[in-house]
Amino acid sequence: MERLIGRYGKFGAAKTFLIFAGVHGNEKLGIQALQELFDEFEERKVDFEGTILGIACNLPALQQEVRFIHKDLNRQWYLSKIRKLGALPYGMLNSSEDIEQKHILDLVLDIVHDKGKELMLIDLHTTSAKGGCFSITNNHPRSRELALQIPVPVINGMVGKIKGTTLEYFDELGLPAIAYEAGQHTEQEAVQRMKAGLVSIFTNTSCLGSKELLPYQHVLDKMKKDFQHLPKDVHVTHLQDITEEDEFVMRPGYINFQPVKEGEHLADDKYGPIYCPSDGLILMPLYQKKGNDGFFIVKKVD
Numbered sequence: 001m002e003r004l005i006g007r008y009g010k011f012g013a014a015k016t017f018l019i020f021a022g023v024h025g026n027e028k029l030g031i032q033a034l035q036e037l038f039d040e041f042e043e044r045k046v047d048f049e050g051t052i053l054g055i056a057c058n059l060p061a062l063q064q065e066v067r068f069i070h071k072d073l074n075r076q077w078y079l080s081k082i083r084k085l086g087a088l089p090y091g092m093l094n095s096s097e098d099i100e101q102k103h104i105l106d107l108v109l110d111i112v113h114d115k116g117k118e119l120m121l122i123d124l125h126t127t128s129a130k131g132g133c134f135s136i137t138n139n140h141p142r143s144r145e146l147a148l149q150i151p152v153p154v155i156n157g158m159v160g161k162i163k164g165t166t167l168e169y170f171d172e173l174g175l176p177a178i179a180y181e182a183g184q185h186t187e188q189e190a191v192q193r194m195k196a197g198l199v200s201i202f203t204n205t206s207c208l209g210s211k212e213l214l215p216y217q218h219v220l221d222k223m224k225k226d227f228q229h230l231p232k233d234v235h236v237t238h239l240q241d242i243t244e245e246d247e248f249v250m251r252p253g254y255i256n257f258q259p260v261k262e263g264e265h266l267a268d269d270k271y272g273p274i275y276c277p278s279d280g281l282i283l284m285p286l287y288q289k290k291g292n293d294g295f296f297i298v299k300k301v302d
């Protein structure tokens with residue numbers, strides 16, 4: 001697998017989309033979606049007023065189909081750490097994810113610091129739980145505008161709850177970024193949703209002519225229908241932070257956006273039962289071994 005999935009567009013243009021896939025190695029569908037999208041653009045020779053750079057992030061974890069090898073690559077994006085990684089040679093790095101992060105930074109740092117570029121990050125993910133898909137924004141006002149081009153719930157308030165995410169990195173750089181959770185890890189429909197969501201963003205930012213949306217419009221229409229029962233805007237109120245030593249086990253059957261009540265028995269760990277801290281909707285209940293987030297509670301924004 002290549003680190004650079006593809007590059008497309010007019011390279012002098014200001015608008016630049018940095019698209020990350022496979023930050024978590026058990027989430028391969030983002031790679032497939034980008035490969036297909038680059039092929040479709042090449043084949044139709046679409047005119048793109050901007051640049052897209054698609055990057056496969058955690059290659060060793062993707063090869064082994066695990067979330068990460070030594071540590072979660074989506075918890076490593078601190079400015080102080082990035083500065084250190086820039087200065088240290090590869091031979092001095094002893095964690096697989098540090099090496100991966102340095103490779104990614106080698107590819108993107110020039111663009112990230114190019115003030116002439118209008119840079120946006122879209123980070124493609126899938127979830128272990130069933131039930132819908134959603135986008136997550138950082139605090140930059142443009143992020144919400146980008147997210148609203150995909151007909152799925154928009155989650156805000158995540159930056160600050162989870163530390164060291166790609167979204168937080170872009171937040172600290174003063175740049176817009178969204179994560180797009182397009183379905184379950186093995187759900188092929190997620191590939192179609194990723195492609196359609198990306199093209200919707202590209203057309204709505206005038207990088208693509210509106211006719212380029214036509215081949216993907218049926219997917220967006222189906223998403224509108226499939227997710228119309230979900231709230232458009234939600235805010236994160238709680239993160240159940242866990243470590244491997246906690247032996248966290250989510251109780252079975254929870255799906256994304258399922259309503260939960262304060263006091264509901266949601267999970268167990270070696271310290272006993274874990275009860276829901278407040279009424280709300282559950283998001284990303286953890287049904288896989290690796291991960292630092294047991295579940296999130298979100299509330300609809302009126």
Ligand SMILES: [Zn+2]
Pocket residue numbers: 024027125126
């Ligand atoms: Zn992920």
